[in-house]
Amino acid sequence: MHRFQVAITDSQDFSQESIERAELIEQLLAIGNALSGTYDLGELLTLILTKSREITSSDAGSVYLIDRSGEVPVLWFKVAQNDSLPAASFQEFAMPMTYKSLAGYVGLTGKSLNILDAYDLPESVPYQLDRSFDRSINYRTRSVLVLPMQNQEQETIGVLQLINRKIRSDVVLTAENVLEVTQPYSDWEERVLRSLASHAAISIERNHLQESIEHLFEGFVRASVQIIEARDPCTSGHSERVADLTVCLSEEVNSVNEGPLRLLHFSDRQIQEIRYAALLHDFGKVGVPEAILGKQKKLYPLQLEVVRNRFALAQRTLEMECAQAKYRHLIEHPSHRPNHKEEEECPHCQHLSKLDTQLEKAIAQLNRYWETLLEANEPRILAEEPLAQLKEIAHYTYRDVDGQLKPLITEEELTQLIVPRGNLTEEEREAIQAHVTHTYEFLKRIPWTKQLKDVPAIAYGHHEKLDGTGYPLGLKEPDIPIQSQIMAIADIYDALTAGDRPYKKGLPVSTALRILRQEAVQNKLNHDLVDLFEHRRVFSVLGHCDSD
Numbered sequence: 001m002h003r004f005q006v007a008i009t010d011s012q013d014f015s016q017e018s019i020e021r022a023e024l025i026e027q028l029l030a031i032g033n034a035l036s037g038t039y040d041l042g043e044l045l046t047l048i049l050t051k052s053r054e055i056t057s058s059d060a061g062s063v064y065l066i067d068r069s070g071e072v073p074v075l076w077f078k079v080a081q082n083d084s085l086p087a088a089s090f091q092e093f094a095m096p097m098t099y100k101s102l103a104g105y106v107g108l109t110g111k112s113l114n115i116l117d118a119y120d121l122p123e124s125v126p127y128q129l130d131r132s133f134d135r136s137i138n139y140r141t142r143s144v145l146v147l148p149m150q151n152q153e154q155e156t157i158g159v160l161q162l163i164n165r166k167i168r169s170d171v172v173l174t175a176e177n178v179l180e181v182t183q184p185y186s187d188w189e190e191r192v193l194r195s196l197a198s199h200a201a202i203s204i205e206r207n208h209l210q211e212s213i214e215h216l217f218e219g220f221v222r223a224s225v226q227i228i229e230a231r232d233p234c235t236s237g238h239s240e241r242v243a244d245l246t247v248c249l250s251e252e253v254n255s256v257n258e259g260p261l262r263l264l265h266f267s268d269r270q271i272q273e274i275r276y277a278a279l280l281h282d283f284g285k286v287g288v289p290e291a292i293l294g295k296q297k298k299l300y301p302l303q304l305e306v307v308r309n310r311f312a313l314a315q316r317t318l319e320m321e322c323a324q325a326k327y328r329h330l331i332e333h334p335s336h337r338p339n340h341k342e343e344e345e346c347p348h349c350q351h352l353s354k355l356d357t358q359l360e361k362a363i364a365q366l367n368r369y370w371e372t373l374l375e376a377n378e379p380r381i382l383a384e385e386p387l388a389q390l391k392e393i394a395h396y397t398y399r400d401v402d403g404q405l406k407p408l409i410t411e412e413e414l415t416q417l418i419v420p421r422g423n424l425t426e427e428e429r430e431a432i433q434a435h436v437t438h439t440y441e442f443l444k445r446i447p448w449t450k451q452l453k454d455v456p457a458i459a460y461g462h463h464e465k466l467d468g469t470g471y472p473l474g475l476k477e478p479d480i481p482i483q484s485q486i487m488a489i490a491d492i493y494d495a496l497t498a499g500d501r502p503y504k505k506g507l508p509v510s511t512a513l514r515i516l517r518q519e520a521v522q523n524k525l526n527h528d529l530v531d532l533f534e535h536r537r538v539f540s541v542l543g544h545c546d547s548d
Contacts (some may be wrong), residue, residue, distance in 0.1 A: 041207050045079045048200040052162060055196075056145070056189050058197065059083050059164040059173050059182070060330050063088075064103045065204070066157055073097045075107060075159065084173040085137055099126040104160040106146045110156050112194060113146040116184045140178040145185040149201035157204060160197045165189075221279050228282050232293050238494055241542055243278035245490035248541045250274050250483070252532055261528050264482060269451040272484050277458035281487060284438025292431050297377045298416045298423045310408060311370055314398035315363055321399075322359040326352055369393045369408070379423030390417055433471050436463050454481070462487040465524040477526075485526045489516060489533055492525070497544065509544045 016096040045063045053061050060082040064075045075097045079481045080090035097104045105127040106113055115121065118141045123265065134141055143165050148157040164173060171181045197544060250271055256262050266274065285293055291300055299307065372389045376382060396408040411415070416425055436459075443456035461484030464470035466477040467505045477485075496512040507515075511536050520527040533539070 010212050041204070041211070042079075044200075044207055046081075047158065048203075049079050049081055052193055052196060053081065054158060054169075055081075056162055056185060056193065057166045057169040058162040059147075059166050059171075060085075060139075060141075061160070061162040062103075064107070064159040065159070066097065066107055066159075067094070073107075075101075075103055082137075082139070086138060093203075100128065102127050102129060102144065102146050102159055106148050107156055107159050110148045110150060111153070112148065112190055113144065114185050114187075114190050115144040115146075117142050118144045138175065140173070142178050142182045143184050143471055144192065145190060147190070147197040149204065150198045151198075151201045151205050157201050160200070161192070162193070162296050221276060224283055225279055228285055230289060231288075232285055233283075238498065239279050239282055241494045241498075242281065242317040242487065242490045243275050244541050245493060245538060246483075246487045247271060247275050249490060249529065249533055249536075249538045252536045252538060253486070253529075255533065259528060261532065266483075270483075273452045273455055274458065274486070276452060277455045277483065278487050278490065279463075280443060280455070281439060281459045281462050281491065283436060283442055283459075284435035284440070287438035288431055288435050292424070292428050295423055295428070297379060298312060298419055299377050299413060303413060303416075307373065307413060308370075310398070310406075311366055313400070314408060315366055317399050318359055318362045318366075325355050329355075337522045369396065373409070373417065376417045380421075382418065382420050387418060390414060433463070436460060436472050456484070457481055458483040458487065460484070462491055464488070466526065467523045469524065477523075482526075486529060489525055489529055492516065492519070493533070493539060494542075497542075498540075509539055513539075 029092075045065075049061050049063050052058070060080070062080040063078050065078050067074050067076055074094045077090075077095065078094050095101070095104075097107050099105050100110060102113055102115075102118075105111075113127075119131070121128060129141060131141075133139075141163050143163070145162040147160045147162075148156040149160055150156050162185070164178065165185050166173070167181055167183055171177075173181060225239045228239060250266050253261050253264050254266055256264070297304070344412070369389070369392075372386050373393065376386045378388055390409075391414075393409055394407065394411075394414045397405040398408060400406045419425055439462040440456050443459055446456075448455055458481050460473075460474065461480050464473065464475040464480045464484065465488075466480065466485070468474050468476040493512055493516060496507045496508050496515060497509060516525060516530050516533070519525040520530040
């Protein structure tokens with residue numbers, strides 16, 4: 001009978017142990033899933049420590065990460081937890097990784113430490129507990145389990161330290177009861193936690209890899225913006241400013257509680273997607289001819305120089321023709337040698353004077369033409385008078401060095417000068433507008449992650465208008481991504497207020513806002529977004545104020 005009872009008891013103990021181990025395995029699986037789904041490093045480290053303490057009923061613990069970027073590796077104290085002292089303040093700091101500290105020893109050797117009492121260590125071991133930390137928070141460290149967090153290459157990337165395994169998880173430790181309510185960590189727990197620490201190390205490495213990829217892409221975006229600004233120095237800083245405005249307006253949308261915008265919400269990943277699209281929205285300018293991109297007047301500088309030389313040659317030709325006419329007259333009248341008294345009455349002298357007067361009038365006409373041309377060359381609205389004079393100039397011819405009659409300005413130059421508004425011809429404007437398509441073609445070739453897959457479409461739509469008058473596709477409101485509608489407002493605002501354009505002055509904030517409101521009234525921009533942009537003073541993110 002006694003043997004039978006012992007057998008039953010052993011069987012019950014085995015069953016209880018099996019149940020506990022099965023529950024632990026389920027816990028580990030759940031922890032593995034949680035680790036796989038966590039991308040923020042701080043959250044990941046906190047999760048690792050929390051779950052490790054739950055499994056072992058540890059009162060406290062900490063996580064260290066190893067930094068090998070310098071000449072000497074260091075341990076970064078990243079996370080700490082203490083159930084008995086939840087209000088204790090723990091700050092991140094770096095410490096030398098040496099054999100003298102528990103975490104340093106484990107980090108250097110890759111070996112685990114399972115210590116019964118950290119205050120009673122043999123003198124033969126190289127490591128000792130730094131009791132100053134305990135004294136500073138009035139704590140007593142007893143049982144300690146220190147584990148290396150090793151990746152698949154068995155490289156130690158961090159250290160997990162668990163402190164004071166409690167006999168019951170709900171016990172609160174004090175300096176007086178610590179010896180009664182704590183117990184050593186078992187070999188089974190050490191094996192389980194070592195496995196968990198390795199899993200955690202892989203998750204941490206994955207997190208570092210994710211951060212590296214994001215930093216890599218951030219660097220790529222920055223380099224791309226630098227390329228854009230190198231091609232178009234006149235708009236230096238434009239992409240950054242548009243990104244700041246677009247992100248700020250998107251974040252304001254998240255806080256709207258009424259009206260149509262209350263239905264919108266952008267996650268952190270979507271905000272990042274919007275930011276990348278804004279930073280890269282003008283990348284297609286690398287495909288626009290540099291001369292058009294940097295054009296400041298209606299004529300290119302080289303063209304204007306050619307026309308100026310043409311004017312100078314035309315004047316020289318007039319002067320030469322006048323001199324030749326005088327010479328011929330003197331040849332035809334060789335006996336005439338007028339004296340000073342005869343000059344006023346002499347018909348020959350009057351003829352020569354008439355030639356001089358005609359030359360002066362012709363040169364004065366050329367000078368007027370030149371002034372008209374310079375006025376017409378400015379990128380502003382062309383008045384009727386200069387327009388009529390330009391057409392007159394187009395019919396003016398001069399005799400070139402080869403004796404042929406040539407126009408003072410060519411048909412191409414006239415086409416550029418009679419542009420009624422701005423400084424671009426229709427063909428040049430189309431070339432500029434093509435930058436949106438170039439941007440889209442470039443961006444869609446990038447293998448974006450799932451969270452950033454809409455970057456090309458968002459950038460593609462930033463010049464579309466709600467009424468269909470935008471470009472390049474002429475989309476109407478339902479087909480224009482709301483993120484593009486946000487960026488359109490930011491892009492127009494910065495183009496209006498930027499003070500770094502040599503061909504125009506930046507407008508005051510109040511004027512720019514009035515133009516945005518007019519665009520909204522004409523159903524070209526989203527009225528609700530424009531109102532939000534103005535009322536929430538989104539423009540102040542650039543340091544602007546509406547009292548300009």
